Amino acid sequence: MNTIRAQEIAASPVMANVTFNDVPIYIQHVDETNEIARIFPLDEPQKEQTVPVAQLIEH
Template identity: 45%
Template sequence: MDLKRAKEIASSPVMAHVTHEGHQVYIQSVDEGTQKAKVYHLKNPDHRYEVHVHDLTEQHVVH
């Protein structure tokens, strides 16, 4: 994922389907300087960590 899209998702009130290493995550914030995002697994919101935005994948869900 690119930095711009990660920032859009983090600031959007609409939940996007984003994964990191196969797990669905929520992007809390994005640091432009380090290009890292603070995320947490949806199934384990207490486990928060940082990942490089390029390691995130947005899944487009078709309804």
């Protein structure tokens, strides 16, 4: 995924089907400069992590 699309998803009120390592995730924030995103698994919101945007997959 590219950073622009990740930002669109993060800003949208509509939930998108995005995964990281085959796990459905929620994108909290996108850092366009460093091309990273703050995410968490949908079923484990306490497990926040920062990952490269390029590793996010939109289905």
